[in-house]
Amino acid sequence: MCKSAHHQFLHDMPKCEHHLHIEGSLSPTLLSSLAAKNSISLPDSSVDPSFASPTALEQRYENFTSLDDFLHYYFIGMSVLLHASDFESLAYEYFTRAHADGVHHAEIFFDPQAHTSRGVSYGVVVEGLVAAQKKAEKNFGISSKLILCFLRHLPASHAGETYTEAEALGHFSDGTVVGIGLDSSEVGFPPEIFREVYDAAGKTTLRRTAHAGEEGDHTYISRALDLCNTERIDHGIRLVDNEELLKRVASEKILVTMCPLSNVRLRCVTKVADLPVRKFLDEGVRFSINSDDPAYFGGYILDNYCAVQEAFKLSLVDWRFIAVAAIEGSWCDEERKKTLLAKVDDWAEKHKSMA
Ligand SMILES: Nc1ncnc2[nH]cnc12
Numbered sequence: 001m002c003k004s005a006h007h008q009f010l011h012d013m014p015k016c017e018h019h020l021h022i023e024g025s026l027s028p029t030l031l032s033s034l035a036a037k038n039s040i041s042l043p044d045s046s047v048d049p050s051f052a053s054p055t056a057l058e059q060r061y062e063n064f065t066s067l068d069d070f071l072h073y074y075f076i077g078m079s080v081l082l083h084a085s086d087f088e089s090l091a092y093e094y095f096t097r098a099h100a101d102g103v104h105h106a107e108i109f110f111d112p113q114a115h116t117s118r119g120v121s122y123g124v125v126v127e128g129l130v131a132a133q134k135k136a137e138k139n140f141g142i143s144s145k146l147i148l149c150f151l152r153h154l155p156a157s158h159a160g161e162t163y164t165e166a167e168a169l170g171h172f173s174d175g176t177v178v179g180i181g182l183d184s185s186e187v188g189f190p191p192e193i194f195r196e197v198y199d200a201a202g203k204t205t206l207r208r209t210a211h212a213g214e215e216g217d218h219t220y221i222s223r224a225l226d227l228c229n230t231e232r233i234d235h236g237i238r239l240v241d242n243e244e245l246l247k248r249v250a251s252e253k254i255l256v257t258m259c260p261l262s263n264v265r266l267r268c269v270t271k272v273a274d275l276p277v278r279k280f281l282d283e284g285v286r287f288s289i290n291s292d293d294p295a296y297f298g299g300y301i302l303d304n305y306c307a308v309q310e311a312f313k314l315s316l317v318d319w320r321f322i323a324v325a326a327i328e329g330s331w332c333d334e335e336r337k338k339t340l341l342a343k344v345d346d347w348a349e350k351h352k353s354m355a
């Protein structure tokens, strides 16, 4: 949680999170307890000393050198998740934390291929996540959706098989899964490799997003939009390298899901102040602020909000733009959006003295 009392207004702001990998919310403590419970052997600490203790892992997470360096630990970490109850514990721990940070609506990525490839069925993963979603709605009033991500380092045919499995279970038509996304190593794996699943999704009510312009250049963003028809861009910070594309994203009201602390930890930028927050606001690019993989990147959503405020000293008008863009760009129904927008009005009224 953000430590500064000055940021109470950010705590109070009704937030939507759109860029959260549920497997990336696996804390080193839960990781070790699930490893013990499920008898999963992690790498020996003589081979990688980071696995000596949860504290050692946390320290290693402070020194990622790239997206791939992080992904190495991310995939090992999630190997402790075996049962529906593990996914439920993981997701409920996230919702508890998100609620404490003032999240009212969350759209959650999950990586089924990273589980099915080690013998954990797609159905088990979703069963656990849905159980946590229901509990979070009941106990915290948090609405949430699932976004099925495809791993771009695996073949497109594998993504196609995963799509077919989710579709056959009725998870697209019954609303269990609201949309599809694309994650994992970006450079060398452009979005159009996965055109077939995006084309299929485009013929349904499924929403479409993709990680683009995180480590990859701005052409990854235009290719996601033009060749995969994505409605959102995850990260998208390389938009700043192409003025025309940036203006297009603004005019087409495409939501960019920024993840400030992630971008610093993975060395996409040196510091939060180097992110295009002011530029996006000035150009009318709609964006939300998110935690990506909070257990790995040193902060949950409110820490990301506070880091942006420390770096940019935004006004209430700026924050209101961010709050409204996040709600309008959410994939929930119109009634829920109306409720959330009314909460933003109340919040702005309460904090008008800071304008
Ligand atoms: N920041 C990120 N980029 C790409 N794939 C991811 N999977 C989890 N976090 C990711």
Ligand SMILES: [Zn+2]
Pocket (backbone or CB within 6 Å): 019, 021, 183, 211, 234, 292
């Ligand atoms: Zn991500």
